[in-house]
Amino acid sequence: MTQSNRTYPEPSINMETEAYWAAAKEGRFLLKKCNACGETHYYPRAICPYCLSSETEWYEASGTGTIYTYSVMRRGDTRYAIAYVTLDEGITMMTNIVDCDLDTLAIGQAVEVTFKPTEGGQALPVFRPV
Amino acid sequence: MSRSSKAYIAGVYEHPTRKAVDKTIPQLHAEVALGALQDAGLSKEDVDGYFCASDAPGLGGMSMAEYMGLDVVYTDTTETGGSSYVVHVGHAVNAIAMGKCSVALVTLAGRPRAEGVATLGSRDYGNALPDLGFELPYGPVITNQYGMAAMRHMYEYGTTSEQLAWIKVAASQHAQHNEHAVLRDVVTVEDVVNSPMISDPLHRLDCCVISDGGGALVIVSPEIAATLGDRCTKILGHGEAIKHLKSGQVDLTYTGAVKSGSIAFEEAGISPADIDYVSIYDSFTITVLETLEDLGFCEKGQGGKFVSDGNLISGVGKLPFNTDGGGLCNNHPSNRGGMTKVIEAVRQLRGEAHPKVQVPDCTLALAHGTGGSIATRMGSSTVILGRNDA
Ligand SMILES: [Zn+2]
Numbered sequence: 263m264t265q266s267n268r269t270y271p272e273p274s275i276n277m278e279t280e281a282y283w284a285a286a287k288e289g290r291f292l293l294k295k296c297n298a299c300g301e302t303h304y305y306p307r308a309i310c311p312y313c314l315s316s317e318t319e320w321y322e323a324s325g326t327g328t329i330y331t332y333s334v335m336r337r338g339d340t341r342y343a344i345a346y347v348t349l350d351e352g353i354t355m356m357t358n359i360v361d362c363d364l365d366t367l368a369i370g371q372a373v374e375v376t377f378k379p380t381e382g383g384q385a386l387p388v389f390r391p392v
Numbered sequence: 393m394s395r396s397s398k399a400y401i402a403g404v405y406e407h408p409t410r411k412a413v414d415k416t417i418p419q420l421h422a423e424v425a426l427g428a429l430q431d432a433g434l435s436k437e438d439v440d441g442y443f444c445a446s447d448a449p450g451l452g453g454m455s456m457a458e459y460m461g462l463d464v465v466y467t468d469t470t471e472t473g474g475s476s477y478v479v480h481v482g483h484a485v486n487a488i489a490m491g492k493c494s495v496a497l498v499t500l501a502g503r504p505r506a507e508g509v510a511t512l513g514s515r516d517y518g519n520a521l522p523d524l525g526f527e528l529p530y531g532p533v534i535t536n537q538y539g540m541a542a543m544r545h546m547y548e549y550g551t552t553s554e555q556l557a558w559i560k561v562a563a564s565q566h567a568q569h570n571e572h573a574v575l576r577d578v579v580t581v582e583d584v585v586n587s588p589m590i591s592d593p594l595h596r597l598d599c600c601v602i603s604d605g606g607g608a609l610v611i612v613s614p615e616i617a618a619t620l621g622d623r624c625t626k627i628l629g630h631g632e633a634i635k636h637l638k639s640g641q642v643d644l645t646y647t648g649a650v651k652s653g654s655i656a657f658e659e660a661g662i663s664p665a666d667i668d669y670v671s672i673y674d675s676f677t678i679t680v681l682e683t684l685e686d687l688g689f690c691e692k693g694q695g696g697k698f699v700s701d702g703n704l705i706s707g708v709g710k711l712p713f714n715t716d717g718g719g720l721c722n723n724h725p726s727n728r729g730g731m732t733k734v735i736e737a738v739r740q741l742r743g744e745a746h747p748k749v750q751v752p753d754c755t756l757a758l759a760h761g762t763g764g765s766i767a768t769r770m771g772s773s774t775v776i777l778g779r780n781d782a
Contacts, residue, residue: 273524276525305522331544332592333592333594334591335590346540348642353639358530369543369547386529388530
């Protein structure tokens with residue numbers, strides 16, 4: 263079995279993160295940076311974890327990066343690859359690697375963002391090999 | 393030489409059950425409390441401080457204090473997952489040194505096996521937590537998170553599955569002598585690497601057991617310890633630290649033990665070379681490997697070489713570890729292994745470990761807990777303990 267059979271649970275969304283998820287539904291991948299200190303952080307918050315400024319701002323990210331690490335779950339009905347991907351913007355995020363032969367994954371592999379529908383109709387940013 | 397100690401571990405108890413179908417969680421807490429108090433030669437009426445974590449039912453420590461009929465004037469319910477009880481040891485020392493209490497009771501109990509709670513499923517801590525929307529949809533379970541840490545460690549340092557397997561082999565060599573251990577069969581490196589792959593690169597035998605039960609500690613002031621005899625164990629140093637994903641600057645090749653260990657060693661005034669025995673939290677083999685590096689028992693990246701060829705086996709290697717069989721073979725009550733790490737270290741320092749695994753002239757020991765997840769947020773805690781005459 264492959265990841266294509268997998269159903270994605272609904273993310274929890276709140277006031278701080280609704281813009282991220284609304285953009286994902288439109289196929290846009292956002293990150294948040296701080297206008298006070300200039301740093302991009304992840305996961306996105308209203309308050310910058312580097313300097314605690316509230317001058318944080320969404321921006322559309324490149325959506326490209328490389329696999330920092332991964333693990334293919336081989337128990338259960340559906341195999342899937344969890345991973346951390348390091349984005350070109352310098353942050354590393356938890357995600358899934360999809361639409362590929364999971365046995366060919368490698369650390370350092372180039373990947374790009376794509377979106378998968380969740381059970382409740384939200385779009386979830388995931389990554390696939392370039 | 394005789395080192396000064398602000399508090400002593402006077403009593404320890406590990407519940408013998410590994411599957412508690414006919415007992416409630418409060419009942420298990422009370423049974424381990426009684427066991428540790430009897431071990432110390434104290435009674436319930438002597439307890440004036442109570443320490444527990446979120447495995448204790450109710451709000452903080454209040455419900456369990458009522459259930460057990462404790463009359464306490466100090467409580468600490470610090471929650472750092474499976475390392476909570478190692479944290480509690482350090483906090484009890486502080487409370488005793490400040491004169492806030494003189495007999496501190498720490499309890500842990502749970503029954504995940506009887507309740508059929510596998511650790512495979514995602515843990516939903518509720519939508520109020522800020523991180524979960526960015527993690528839970530991706531299916532992080534305990535095994536694939538630790539798998540990601542192992543995968544990166546292998547990539548950066550050339551660590552192999554065979555090297556990780558040696559950690560399980562050592563645990564199984566010890567567990568064969570523990571009549572209470574869930575898994576008592578001795579296994580080989582081949583057995584481990586040929587066991588079913590759960591989540592790359594971790595095999596079934598890289599994972600700890602699921603078990604019911606619990607344990608308790610009684611920590612007392614030096615004045616009380618002086619009346620209880622030489623089974624009291626010195627607490628020489630303690631450190632704790634929280635490590636998380638650092639706003640996206642992720643590094644899964646080290647743990648919070650880097651900080652908790654150096655703080656504990658500095659407080660104890662000793663170095664890793666002085667340690668005769670270690671209890672290292674072993675939720676997975678990779679947890680042990682990274683922790684040993686982080687505590688300074690070998691250089692970063694050399695953990696694979698360090699654990700190989702039986703180096704962790706009592707009577708064989710240079711650093712005997714988890715002589716009760718650890719979480720990998722013996723017991724991981726409530727999916728929280730910090731308590732049993734402290735208990736086996738105390739057994740070693742008293743000379744009360746199983747004769748087949750007892751470290752000769754064991755004078756200084758270290759116990760380390762890792763709570764939460766090595767691949768997201770973890771609470772690390774280290775204690776350094778000494779024999780009564782250390
Ligand atoms: Zn900032």
